[in-house]
Amino acid sequence: MSAAGTPGARATTHTCPGCGAPGVARDRYACRPCWARLPWKYRDRIMTTWRARQTHNADSSHLVAHHHAMRDAEDWYTNHTK
Numbered sequence: 001m002s003a004a005g006t007p008g009a010r011a012t013t014h015t016c017p018g019c020g021a022p023g024v025a026r027d028r029y030a031c032r033p034c035w036a037r038l039p040w041k042y043r044d045r046i047m048t049t050w051r052a053r054q055t056h057n058a059d060s061s062h063l064v065a066h067h068h069a070m071r072d073a074e075d076w077y078t079n080h081t082k
Contacts (some may be wrong), residue, residue, distance in 0.1 A: 017070075018077045029070065034077070042076055045069040 016024045018034025029035065029046055049066035 017074045029073070038073055038076065042069070042073040046073060 010026070012026050013023050014026060015022050016031040016034050018030045018037065021031050021034075024031050030038065035043065046066070046069045049062065049069045052062045053066050
């Protein structure tokens with residue numbers, strides 16, 4: 001369930017960037033089928049930058065790198081839809 005309707009609360013789920021399905025947990029990038037469909041180089045970059053964010057307490061450069069990794073994956077999904 002999303003907390004989006006609650007002022008000041010962070011959503012607990014989001015929409016999958018690959019297929020648009022609702023209900024993807026906030027700590028996941030995509031639903032399981034779309035994550036599996038994403039080429040390894042994108043998955044690895046998302047995981048590596050996520051871990052760097054955790055290790056470096058969300059240092060702005062690590063946050064930017066993580067957002068770029070997710071944006072590149074979204075572009076891949078856009079160009080490889082069924």
